[in-house]
Amino acid sequence: xxxxxxxxxxxxxxxxxxxxxxxxxxxxxxxxxxxxxxxxxxxxxxxxxxxxxxxxxxxxxxxxxxxxxxxxxxxxxxxxxxxxxxxxxxxxxxxxxxxxxxxxxxxxxxxxxxxxxxxxxxxxxxxxxx
Numbered sequence: 001x002x003x004x005x006x007x008x009x010x011x012x013x014x015x016x017x018x019x020x021x022x023x024x025x026x027x028x029x030x031x032x033x034x035x036x037x038x039x040x041x042x043x044x045x046x047x048x049x050x051x052x053x054x055x056x057x058x059x060x061x062x063x064x065x066x067x068x069x070x071x072x073x074x075x076x077x078x079x080x081x082x083x084x085x086x087x088x089x090x091x092x093x094x095x096x097x098x099x100x101x102x103x104x105x106x107x108x109x110x111x112x113x114x115x116x117x118x119x120x121x122x123x124x125x126x127x128x129x130x
Contacts, residue, residue, distance in 0.1 A: 066119020
């Protein structure tokens with residue numbers, strides 16, 4: 001049973017990482033200045049766009065590598081709560097916060113459970129795990 005749990009956690013970790021890398025790189029490629037302007041227009045400081053996009057890319061890579069999985073999961077929980085409350089909630093469930101809610105749930109799972117299978121955390125902190 002534990003093996004299935006770890007395989008499931010690995011799949012969630014890698015898929016979430018890929019999704020966030022995609023979102024973060026899109027922000028940079030599409031003109032991060034435009035995203036910063038949009039942040040300003042919804043009442044958030046524009047510099048947060050740089051932080052969010054960087055977190056998405058770096059956090060996504062960290063998840064794929066299995067590095068600081070619980071920490072990144074927690075940061076993504078906060079990021080997604082902010083996105084849902086500030087933007088998506090007003091749009092409604094479908095076409096609004098449903099997708100972010102799914103990502104939030106995966107992030108929360110990783111925060112609570114971690115993911116050791118094929119992870120740098122397991123390799124780097126092997127002595128602690130024994």
